[in-house]
Amino acid sequence: MISLDDPTRFRTLAGQAHQVAMNMLRPISRKYDLAEHEYPHELDMLAAMIDGLSESGANEGAGAAGVRRDAAGSDAGVTNGANLASVMSIAEMCWGDVGLLLSMPRQGLGNSAIASVADDEQAKRFAGVWAGMAITEPGTGSDSANIKTTAVLDGDEYVLNGEKIYVTSGDRADHIVVWATLDRSLGRAAIKSFVVAKGTPGMRVDRLEHKLGIKASDTATIIFEDCRVPRENLLGSAEVDPKQGFAGAMATFDNTRPLVAAMAVGCAKAALDLTRDLLEQAGVVVDYDRPALVQSAAAAKFLQMEADWEGARLLMLQAAWMADNRQPNSLEASMAKAKAGRVGSDITLSCVELCGSIGYTEGELLEKWSRDSKILDIFEGTQQIQQLIVARRVLGLTSAQLK
Ligand SMILES: Cc1cc2nc3c(=O)[nH]c(=O)nc-3n(C[C@H](O)[C@H](O)[C@H](O)COP(=O)(O)OP(=O)(O)OC[C@H]3O[C@@H](n4cnc5c(N)ncnc54)[C@H](O)[C@@H]3O)c2cc1C
Numbered sequence: 001m002i003s004l005d006d007p008t009r010f011r012t013l014a015g016q017a018h019q020v021a022m023n024m025l026r027p028i029s030r031k032y033d034l035a036e037h038e039y040p041h042e043l044d045m046l047a048a049m050i051d052g053l054s055e056s057g058a059n060e061g062a063g064a065a066g067v068r069r070d071a072a073g074s075d076a077g078v079t080n081g082a083n084l085a086s087v088m089s090i091a092e093m094c095w096g097d098v099g100l101l102l103s104m105p106r107q108g109l110g111n112s113a114i115a116s117v118a119d120d121e122q123a124k125r126f127a128g129v130w131a132g133m134a135i136t137e138p139g140t141g142s143d144s145a146n147i148k149t150t151a152v153l154d155g156d157e158y159v160l161n162g163e164k165i166y167v168t169s170g171d172r173a174d175h176i177v178v179w180a181t182l183d184r185s186l187g188r189a190a191i192k193s194f195v196v197a198k199g200t201p202g203m204r205v206d207r208l209e210h211k212l213g214i215k216a217s218d219t220a221t222i223i224f225e226d227c228r229v230p231r232e233n234l235l236g237s238a239e240v241d242p243k244q245g246f247a248g249a250m251a252t253f254d255n256t257r258p259l260v261a262a263m264a265v266g267c268a269k270a271a272l273d274l275t276r277d278l279l280e281q282a283g284v285v286v287d288y289d290r291p292a293l294v295q296s297a298a299a300a301k302f303l304q305m306e307a308d309w310e311g312a313r314l315l316m317l318q319a320a321w322m323a324d325n326r327q328p329n330s331l332e333a334s335m336a337k338a339k340a341g342r343v344g345s346d347i348t349l350s351c352v353e354l355c356g357s358i359g360y361t362e363g364e365l366l367e368k369w370s371r372d373s374k375i376l377d378i379f380e381g382t383q384q385i386q387q388l389i390v391a392r393r394v395l396g397l398t399s400a401q402l403k
Contacts, residue, residue: 006088007080007084007088009080010080010084010085010088010089013085013088013089014088014089014091014092016089017088017089017090017092017093018092018095020046020092020093020096021092021093021094021095021096021097021266022095022096024042024046024096025093025096025097025100025101026096026097026365028040028042028097028100029096029097029100029216029365029368030362030365030368032097032099032100032103032215032216033099033215033216033368034215035215036210036211036215036216037208037215037218039103039172040100040103040216043100043103043104043105044105046104047104047105047106047107050104050106050107051106051128079321079324079325080321080324081324081325082324083255083258083320083321083323083324084317084320084321084324086259086262086320087258087259087261087262087265087316087317087319087320088262090259090262090263090266091262091263091265091266091269091313091316092266093266094262094263094264094265094266094267094270095266095267095269095270095273096266096270097216097372098213098214098263098266098267098372098373098375098376099213099214099215099216099217099372100216100217101263102168102169102214102216102217102263103169103172103216103217103218105130105172106128106129106130107130108130108131108132108133108168108169108173109131109132109133109168109169109256109259109380110130110131110132110133110134110169110173110175110176110177110195111129111130111131112133112252112255112256112259113131113133113177113193113235113252113256114126114129114131114177114195114235115255116251116252116254116255116256117193117235117236117251117252118235118236119235119236121232122195122232122233122235126175126195129174129175129195130169130172130173130174130175131173131174131175131176131177131195132167132168132169132170132173132175132176132177132220133167133168133176133177133252133256134164134167134170134176134177134178134179134222135147135164135179136164136165136166136167137149137162137163137164137165138163138165142381142382142384142385144179144191145187145188145191145399147162147179147180147181147191148162148181148184149161149162149163149164149178149179149180149181149224150162150180150181150182150184151180151181151182151192151194151234152182153182153231154228156230156231157228157229157230157231158180158194158228158229158230158231158233158234159226159227159228160178160180160194160196160202160203160224160226160227160228160229161224161225161226161227162180162224163206163221163222163223163224164176164178164221164222164223164224165221166209166219166220166221166379167219167220167221167222168217168218168219168379169217169218169220170205170218170219170220170221170222171205171208171218171220172218173198174197174198175195175196175197175198176195176196176198176203176222177193177194177195177196177235178193178194178195178196178224179191179192179193180192180193180194182238182240183240186240186242187242189240189241189242190240192234192235192236192238193234193235193236193252194229194233194234194235195229195233195235196224196227196229196233197229200227200228200229201227201228202224202225202226202227202228203222203223203224203227204222204223204225205220205221205222206220206221206222206223207220207221208220208221209221211375212371212374212375213368213370213371213372213373213374213375214372214375250330253330253333253380253381254323254328254329254330254333255323255333256380257319257333257334257336257337257380257381257386258316258319258320258323258329258333258336258337260337260340260341260376260379260380261312261315261316261319261333261336261337261339261340261341261376262316262320262340263344263376264312264340264341264343264344264345264373264376264377265309265312265313265316265340265344267344267348267369267372267373267376268309268312268340268343268344268347268348268369268373269309270365270369271347271348271351271366271369271370271373272302272305272306272309272347272351274351274364274365274366275302275351275354275355275359275366276302278355278358278364279298279299279302279354279355284296284298284299285299286299286302286303287299288303292304298354301350301354302354305346305347305350305351308343308346308347309343309347311339311343312336312339312340312343312344313340315332315335315336315339315340316336316340318332318336319332319333319335319336330389330393331389331390331393331394334381334386334389334390334393335386335390337380337381337386338383338386338387338390340376341376341377341378341383341386342377342383344373344376344377345370345373345374345376345377347373348366348369348370348372348373349370351366351369351370352366352367352370388402388403
């Protein structure tokens with residue numbers, strides 16, 4: 001049975017993440033929003049702290065690197081584990097700044113991919129790397145089964161050829177997890193992920209994107225031309241099993257979508273907290289003991305936003321809790337991402353609206369949060385794609401039956 005309260009066990013961790021967000025991320029939030037593509041060197045110290053916690057065994061989901069689903073670790077046999085800890089601490093960090101969280105060394109979405117799909121030997125070998133994740137290509141975004149980057153086995157190496165776009169941390173990370181097909185004629189079952197170390201001949205960063213939000217995070221185009229990677233860098237099994245289909249590579253999303261939901265939950269909470277303060281300063285007090293319909297329009301709107309936010313937060317906790325309990329959570333991960341992505345955008349933009357010119361101008365961070373939150377409804381699968389996945393799962397239809 002899921003409890004609706006935050007697990008007591010992780011309240012200290014969440015409290016520490018909140019302190020870090022308030023004291024280390026917020027103060028440099030605007031600086032790196034304005035200095036797009038400049039590396040936030042202040043994060044090095046923070047990343048070293050998280051590394052230290054990991055080495056001491058005290059890090060139970062303090063970063064965004066994700067956790068191994070099949071690890072018989074300290075959380076075996078208990079209901080609240082590292083997935084729950086991760087979403088709670090990420091939400092707190094994103095209360096500070098989403099772009100900076102996405103820029104944290106060794107906490108990339110590629111690290112989550114490694115945590116999800118790598119075997120034990122690979123998990124050990126790639127421990128401590130900073131990995132971006134490269135799925136999207138020109139002409140292939142939502143339809144990730146359609147990727148064209150190829151991986152051809154030649155001796156003991158795979159030879160990669162293709163172009164990847166919009167790779168978060170694509171310039172700064174030291175490794176990239178690349179999705180490529182072993183044989184396009186075999187369809188989605190032939191898509192595998194490969195870990196490619198930066199500096200491997202044949203791999204180059206072509207350009208960086210200018211964006212609406214999360215400007216602290218670098219977003220790169222990477223070209224692979226006859227790029228040779230050791231065959232043991234193929235994550236998981238090299239076998240092409242049409243029965244398993246896309247499941248191997250897609251398992252990554254069951255881990256990463258709750259994390260992205262957590263980012264949206266944290267960013268929206270930041271907007272709600274500041275808006276509540278600003279409304280109070282303007283004489284609007286939200287009264288939880290009276291029905292919304294007898295309160296001012298601004299207070300009623302605030303109550304509705306908080307209810308929406310709570311719904312998103314609960315779905316996020318559920319998806320993570322299921323992962324901790326070894327339960328299949330693809331449906332719940334997509335529900336959490338869909339709800340949190342939409343609610344995050346709606347809330348942050350509504351807060352700008354409620355606060356008027358203060359919301360729209362750079363004196364406060366409200367306008368920034370409305371820009372930052374939009375990406376959380378796009379990457380790791382758009383709003384529409386999450387809804388499609390939920391519909392397929394609920395109706396029991398395959399991707400061929402419901403497109
Ligand atoms: C800042 C940023 C960072 C990113 N980081 C990464 C990263 O680290 N790694 C990576 O691999 N990718 C990354 N991406 C890419 C991102 O995941 C894709 O942009 C996203 O999956 C959508 O793909 P697309 O842009 O090609 O849009 P499209 O797939 O072309 O979709 C366009 C619109 O059509 C809708 N649509 C598409 N198919 C359907 C359907 N079947 N039914 C209903 N509606 C549909 C979509 O929801 C969307 O609204 C990033 C993108 C950005 C902007």
